Amino acid sequence: MIPVAILVIWQVLASSNLIPSYRLPSPAGVWLAGVDLYERGVLYQHIAISTQRVLLGFTIGAIVGLALAAVVGLSARASDLFAPTLAAIRAVPSLAWVPLLGLYIGLNEDSKVALVAIGAFFPVYTTVASALRHVDAHLVELGRSYGYSGTALLSLVQLPAVVPAVISSLRLALAQAWLFLVAGELLGASLGLGFLLVDSQQNGRIDRLFLTIILLGVLGKLTDTAVGLLERFLLKRWGS
Amino acid sequence: MSSSSLRRTTAADALSVSIRDLSRSFGDRHVLRAVDLEITAGEIVALIGPSGCGKSTLLRHIGGLDSPSGGAIDIGGEPVVGLDARSAVAFQEPRLLPWRSITRNVEVGLPRGKRKGDDRGRVAGLLELVKLTESAHLRPREISGGMAQRVSLARALARRPGVLLLDEPFGALDALTRLAMQDLLLELHAAEPATIVIVTHDVDEALYLADRVILLGSPKGQPAAEPASILSTVSVPGVRPRDRGSSDLAELRVELLDGLGVPTHHLSTH
Ligand SMILES: Nc1ncnc2c1ncn2[C@@H]1O[C@H](COP(=O)(O)OP(=O)(O)OP(=O)(O)O)[C@@H](O)[C@H]1O
Ligand SMILES: [Mg+2]
Numbered sequence: 001m002i003p004v005a006i007l008v009i010w011q012v013l014a015s016s017n018l019i020p021s022y023r024l025p026s027p028a029g030v031w032l033a034g035v036d037l038y039e040r041g042v043l044y045q046h047i048a049i050s051t052q053r054v055l056l057g058f059t060i061g062a063i064v065g066l067a068l069a070a071v072v073g074l075s076a077r078a079s080d081l082f083a084p085t086l087a088a089i090r091a092v093p094s095l096a097w098v099p100l101l102g103l104y105i106g107l108n109e110d111s112k113v114a115l116v117a118i119g120a121f122f123p124v125y126t127t128v129a130s131a132l133r134h135v136d137a138h139l140v141e142l143g144r145s146y147g148y149s150g151t152a153l154l155s156l157v158q159l160p161a162v163v164p165a166v167i168s169s170l171r172l173a174l175a176q177a178w179l180f181l182v183a184g185e186l187l188g189a190s191l192g193l194g195f196l197l198v199d200s201q202q203n204g205r206i207d208r209l210f211l212t213i214i215l216l217g218v219l220g221k222l223t224d225t226a227v228g229l230l231e232r233f234l235l236k237r238w239g240s
Numbered sequence: 241m242s243s244s245s246l247r248r249t250t251a252a253d254a255l256s257v258s259i260r261d262l263s264r265s266f267g268d269r270h271v272l273r274a275v276d277l278e279i280t281a282g283e284i285v286a287l288i289g290p291s292g293c294g295k296s297t298l299l300r301h302i303g304g305l306d307s308p309s310g311g312a313i314d315i316g317g318e319p320v321v322g323l324d325a326r327s328a329v330a331f332q333e334p335r336l337l338p339w340r341s342i343t344r345n346v347e348v349g350l351p352r353g354k355r356k357g358d359d360r361g362r363v364a365g366l367l368e369l370v371k372l373t374e375s376a377h378l379r380p381r382e383i384s385g386g387m388a389q390r391v392s393l394a395r396a397l398a399r400r401p402g403v404l405l406l407d408e409p410f411g412a413l414d415a416l417t418r419l420a421m422q423d424l425l426l427e428l429h430a431a432e433p434a435t436i437v438i439v440t441h442d443v444d445e446a447l448y449l450a451d452r453v454i455l456l457g458s459p460k461g462q463p464a465a466e467p468a469s470i471l472s473t474v475s476v477p478g479v480r481p482r483d484r485g486s487s488d489l490a491e492l493r494v495e496l497l498d499g500l501g502v503p504t505h506h507l508s509t510h
């Protein structure tokens with residue numbers, strides 16, 4: 001309902017001459033800009049490369065995040081060793097890594113994926129490590145007293161207990177991944193939605209700017225919905 | 241359920257328990273000292289004592305969940321070192337896994353490593369025993385506190401323990417369910433030869449269930465911070481099921497309440 005209302009208001013504003021069209025394109029204009037890019041064959045490329053970077057970076061960041069969270073969350077010794085350092089690294093505003101990554105890896109594909117991975121890593125690591133550390137000690141003792149240990153105990157108690165935290169951290173990580181993608185592409189890319197933003201701005205193509213913003217919203221929502229489906233499936237099995 | 245089918249679901253050999261000169265300190269807090277207790281196989285022993293005196297601690301030692309600062313514990317003549325498959329604990333809290341159904345929670349109790357084909361039937365039998373067949377598919381948040389305690393009991397029984405350790409198993413139950421559960425426990429014990437150590441705050445419950453009631457606490461006249469040991473042992477006369485209103489029990493009741501430091505307003509005839 002609300003999106004329709006926004007569309008209507010947008011159309012009215014755009015056709016009312018209240019705001020000049022170089023400030024606010026009409027919905028039809030944005031649509032045409034999309035069709036134009038599509039017909040040139042570049043729209044798909046921008047979307048594909050950005051989606052690929054997000055999915056790749058998200059997957060890497062999430063896997064590393066889960067692995068480190070498991071180590072830090074399950075072993076007090078590893079926690080003493082790693083947690084303070086990771087907390088300090090996390091205190092750095094993550095976008096500050098961009099120039100450094102650019103220097104180290106060059107402003108290429110790898111550095112953008114790495115940046116997305118950093119963005120996805122921290123929500124997963126922080127949330128899951130803390131969830132593991134706070135698993136009910138009574139339940140862990142229960143498992144032990146009934147003869148469970150090692151991985152059997154892990155899959156009896158700890159893993160199911162942190163399933164909800166894992167899912168919500170993945171959702172957060174995905175949002176962060178898109179954020180970091182745009183940041184990375186804004187700063188240096190020759191393809192991708194972030195690049196399209198900069199390029200449109202520099203060429204005064206407000207219609208393409210609007211188009212890109214809408215595309216980012218739609219893509220973000222689509223990937224979030226995918227994680228949401230996974231969430232529903234997992235919570236049915238492991239939720240309480 | 242007939243007693244022969246009970247035996248099939250929970251058959252085990254009862255084991256004796258021997259506690260010798262047990263002591264336990266947490267830092268400089270001395271909780272237990274010089275606890276000596278011999279429990280014969282198949283006996284039901286109730287542990288009572290003031291809150292915080294170390295009842296759960298003693299039970300945890302028998303179950304191998306805690307290790308003593310001094311002294312030793314044997315089960316069936318073999319020393320207890322660490323977690324022990326010969327005993328099963330029903331904790332003071334039900335401790336159910338919230339993401340598992342009632343059935344799957346009871347399955348946690350099945351002996352590990354040697355799962356057998358009749359396991360499923362055994363779990364179903366135990367659920368029937370504790371009258372939870374109808375609720376078998378529910379999750380812990382969907383059942384009442386009393387039902388949760390029955391699940392915890394069924395889980396402990398699933399282990400076919402030689403020694404069953406129950407820490408205030410009926411604490412969260414209303415008076416009526418509590419009485420029913422006491423009878424259920426006796427029914428189980430009659431069918432299955434496990435040794436039972438039960439912690440309770442309820443003197444009547446102790447007298448109704450146990451062969452012997454052990455009063456744990458700090459020696460009289462000493463501050464409560466002193467380590468606890470066995471203050472007295474009461475052998476309960478008569479065979480189970482006992483008459484809850486028997487006058488023999490009434491006298492023991494006064495004696496035990498007195499030991500707990502509870503004023504009974506009993507007009508002594510002496
Ligand atoms: N892990 C521990 N660390 C330190 N102190 C402990 C620990 N476990 C128990 N204690 C102490 O030991 C004492 C006995 O505790 P315990 O749980 O055995 O009491 P209890 O007799 O079961 O009490 P209640 O009837 O209230 O359950 C308490 O003073 C408690 O503070
Ligand atoms: Mg206790």
